[in-house]
Amino acid sequence: MAQARVEDGVPVYDLVGVGFGPSNLALAIALTEPGARVDGEPVTAHFLERQPRFGWHRGMLIDDATMQVSFLKDLVTLRNPTSEYSFLSYLHSRDRLIDFINHKNLFPLRVEFHDYFEWAAAKVADQVSYGHEVVGVRPVTGDDGAITHFDVTARPTGDAPDAAPRVYRARNLVLGTGLEPYLPDGVTPSERIWHNRDLLHRIEALRGTTPSRFVVVGAGQSAAEVTAHLHERFPDAEVCAVFSRYGYSPADDSSFANRVFDPAAVDEFFAAPEPVKRRIMGYHGNTNYAVVDMDLIDDLYRRAYREKVLGIERLRLFNLSQPAEVVETDTGVRATIESLSTGEKTVLDADVVVYCTGYRPGDPARLLGDIAAHCLRDEQGRLRVDRDYRIRTAPQLRGGVYLQGGTEHTHGITSSLLSNTAVRVGEILQSVIDHRRRSAEPAPRYLASGVGSR
DSSP: OOOOEEETTEEEEEEEEEOOSHHHHHHHHHTTSTTOEETTEEOOEEEEESSSSOOSSGGGOOTTOBOSSOTTSSSSTTTOTTOTTSHHHHHHHTTOHHHHHHHTOSSOBHHHHHHHHHHHHHHTGGGEEESEEEEEEEEEEOTTSOEEEEEEEEEEOTTOTTSOOEEEEEEEEEEOOOEEEOOOTTOOOOSSEEEGGGHHHHHHTTTTOOOOEEEEEOOSHHHHHHHHHHHHHOTTSEEEEEOSSSSOOBOOOOTTGGGGGSHHHHHHHHHSOHHHHHHHHHHHGGGTSSOBOHHHHHHHHHHHHHHHHHTOOOEEEEOSEEEEEEEEOSSSEEEEEEETTTOOEEEEEESEEEEOOOEEEOOGGGGGGGGGGGBOBOTTSOBOBOTTSBBOBOTTBOSEEEESSSOHHHHOTTTTSGGGHHHHHHHHHHHHHHHHHHOSSOOOOOOOOOTTOO
16 A cells, blocks of 8 residues: 655545445455556555454344345445455355355355455555544645645544544545444433344343343344344243334335445436435335345244244234333333333333334534534535535535445435445545546655554
C-alpha cells in the first residue's frame, strides 16, 4: 500500500474510512486494484476501527445459521469477477472449493462467510488501525477559507486506552460505522435483558446454570434464529416467542422480487420521486424487514406441533402480543405479555428476555462536529446524498464525505446490505478519483513515511 504524504507531521490520505465492517473492507480491497490511481499515483487510504480485530455480528454467529444472500454477492464479484478476494478464492485457499460445489448451495453458513471476511481483512491489514475509536473530526481550511481536508482524531482503545490520540488528515471521509441496535423506549440492556446482537457472548455467562425460561421478542429472522437456538441449546428450558403478528412471515426471495437488490435498482430508486420511493419500500419491504426464511418457519412449526403431540410444550408462541411491562427482579425478569386482540395479560417469570428488535441507522453527522453544519438536509431533516453516495454540502466544504449506510431514503433497500456492497464501493472510489482529477490542487508527492500507517 502506498504511503501517505506528510504535512506538519500529520499523514495526509486521499480518504480515511471510519469503521471497518464489510463495506469499508470491500473498499479497502478495491483500493488494491490497478484502477485505484490518480494521475499515475495510487489512491492512499487508511481505516480506523474501534474493535480490536475484524468482527461482524459475532454475537449471532450461530453454528447452523446461513446467509440470506448468495455467495456471489461477496466483497468483490459483482464488480470484479476475477478478483483474488472472492469467496471462491477463499474456498480454494481453504481446500473446500470442490466440497462447496458438491453441496449445491448458494447460501453459505454465516460462520463460514465471517471466516471469509476475516481472511480478506488479513490481506489488507496494512490499511487499517484496529483498536482506534474516532472521537472527532475537524475542518482544515485552505488559503481561501474553504474546507479542503479533515483532521480525524482517533483514540486508542483496548490495551492502551491512555495512549495519545492520533490525527489522520483526509481529503475525503468514508463513514461506514454500521447500524445501531434498536431497543424499544424504556428498555435498558442488562445482564438479563439482551439485544440479540450479544446473544452468544451473553450465553457464555449462563454456562453451568439451568435456566428455566427465556422470552424472545421479535418476529424477524434474528428472532426466529434466537428462538430456535435457545430451544435447542437449553433442552430443559421453556422458550416463549412474543410477536405482534399472527405468525412468522416468510421472506419474499422470489426471482423477480430479488431484482430490488440489483445495482440497476439503485439508479431507478434514486431517480424516482419521493412518493414512488415510498411505494417501492412498501411493496418490497418483505424482501428484508421482519421476515423469516421459510425453512426456519417450517422447522419451528414442526417443533411446536411435535411438542403438542408429546404433551410437553417448551416452545410457546405468543402471537398478536406485545410486552406490556418488563421488570427485573431479584431472581430474573418478570415480563407481562399483553394480547393485542383481547387485552388479556400473561405474567412470565423468566431468566432472560432477548429483544430481537433490529437495528437503526445512526446519524452519521454526529461524528462531523462543526462540519455537520455544512451538510445539506431535505425538508424532513435527512441528509441530501448524491448518486455517488457523497453527502451534498455547501460550496465552502470541498472535501468529500461519503456514506456506506444511512442512505435508504435516497438509494433504497440495499443501503446497508451486502447485496450491492461490491458495486457501491466501486462507485465511491471512482467518485473520489474523479473529484481529485477535477481538483485544482497539484498532485501530491508521496513520501516513504511510516507515520500513521498503523
